[in-house]
Amino acid sequence: MLQNFTDSIDNIKDKVKGIGEGLLSANELILDALEDCDTDKFNEAKNFIKNISSKSDEIDNEIIKVLALYTPEARDLRSVVAYMKITNELSRACANTRSFIKGFTDVCSDVDTKTIKEYALPMQASTVKAIKTTVNMINIDDTDEMQECYNDVLIEESKTDDLYEMVEANLHDLAKKMNEFEKFYRMLRALRKSGKIADRASSIANLLVYIQVGGNFCKS
Numbered sequence: 001m002l003q004n005f006t007d008s009i010d011n012i013k014d015k016v017k018g019i020g021e022g023l024l025s026a027n028e029l030i031l032d033a034l035e036d037c038d039t040d041k042f043n044e045a046k047n048f049i050k051n052i053s054s055k056s057d058e059i060d061n062e063i064i065k066v067l068a069l070y071t072p073e074a075r076d077l078r079s080v081v082a083y084m085k086i087t088n089e090l091s092r093a094c095a096n097t098r099s100f101i102k103g104f105t106d107v108c109s110d111v112d113t114k115t116i117k118e119y120a121l122p123m124q125a126s127t128v129k130a131i132k133t134t135v136n137m138i139n140i141d142d143t144d145e146m147q148e149c150y151n152d153v154l155i156e157e158s159k160t161d162d163l164y165e166m167v168e169a170n171l172h173d174l175a176k177k178m179n180e181f182e183k184f185y186r187m188l189r190a191l192r193k194s195g196k197i198a199d200r201a202s203s204i205a206n207l208l209v210y211i212q213v214g215g216n217f218c219k220s
Contacts, residue, residue, distance in 0.1 A: 089203045
């Protein structure tokens with residue numbers, strides 16, 4: 001039964017990582033699309049995060065079967081519960097990605113390239129780094145390496161928050177001068193979604209650390 005349980009967990013991990021890799025690919029393509037507001041690339045990015053709800057439901061159903069069949073305890077139970085929470089975080093990150101694509105596609109051509117290069121590109125670059133590091137954490141077993149990666153994710157998340165605050169102040173001033181508040185507000189709302197994706201990556205990384213070392217969940 002132990003081997004069957006291990007195989008089930010490995011299968012869940014593989015499927016979770018698959019969604020994570022799709023999320024990463026979508027955001028990498030978004031980063032590329034931001035360079036020249038390429039609508040085709042923005043739309044192509046959506047293909048990497050299609051049918052996420054059904055994929056998440058499939059993973060959750062497997063987790064429920066594992067709980068019913070093996071009644072895991074201690075660290076095994078911790079892992080199973082954490083993966084269910086990770087699935088939810090991935091679903092939310094994919095939803096944020098879709099919202100970012102939609103929101104930024106609507107305003108990209110109206111925003112000056114200086115603003116995009118100075119704020120949007122580095123924000124999205126940090127989001128991509130946070131996702132990539134988090135996905136890599138799924139197969140890390142060394143506790144020290146896991147903690148180091150988690151710290152890296154927190155750094156990138158912090159960068160997105162700082163950049164958002166900077167662009168918020170900058171665009172607010174521009175909007176007042178140019179009397180185009182609605183356009184800049186829509187851009188801010190889109191950029192906030194990029195920051196939320198990094199937040200979700202941080203939450204997932206925290207859950208992966210929880211699987212490895214235990215303790216309380218640090219983030220909701």
